[in-house]
Amino acid sequence: MSAASNRSRADKDPAEWLPSDGSYHCTYAATWVGAKLRLDLAVDEAERQAPLGLAEDCPHTTVVYERAVS
Template sequence: MEQREGYKRELYKHWNKGLDAGDGCDTRREVIISEAIKAPVVTAGCKLTGGSWLSPYDGVTVSDAGKLDVDHMVPLAEVHDSGGYAWDAGRREAYANDQGSPSTLIAVTAKSNRSKSDKDPAQWLPPAADYRCTYAAEWTGTKLRWELAADEAERQALLALAGECPTTTVVYGTAP
């Protein structure tokens, strides 16, 4: 059962010190660095210059890290609706900064992330049609990894996508 009551973005502390607390980069920047198709130069304070990225949601190549958002594959509001409302602060922070799975956090154009907002696959799909099968698998894997529920409209949308993606496999590991 999904429940939005009590949701506040601040409950999900995100962009903590990341995997390497000594590198000066927060989770957001670590994700951006890890997803570069051409590595940026990283200077003091984790300032990024150069580099390039492919935003899979819309197929846009970006050469300025400042034009990227790091999206939670399953948005924080949707996580809350789907079971995160019962989590303690530590588990919420763990989800919001999860780099243990390449699917939970993804660097995309700010425009595509804002278009998606907190919508589930029944309400929004990536404009890049060739990414939709991957998107559905990564969404499902993230939900399974974090033991989150799916409402009926979301479940039906994912089943329809699965029918269009017969060779796509959902891969996930258990969340910490």
């Protein structure tokens, strides 16, 4: 990911930002969901719906995570 791309996403969730390269949408969404699950972070309804919508286009993508140790 380029520095400019990283700045444009800042701390936005998949409801607000997706990589310009559409072939990376599934990986990005799975990584984002995995991070939320790993850290047991809350999500609002828009954050919950965005990855669900992407999941329809990502039948071979799996979310992998290990819960963080507190």
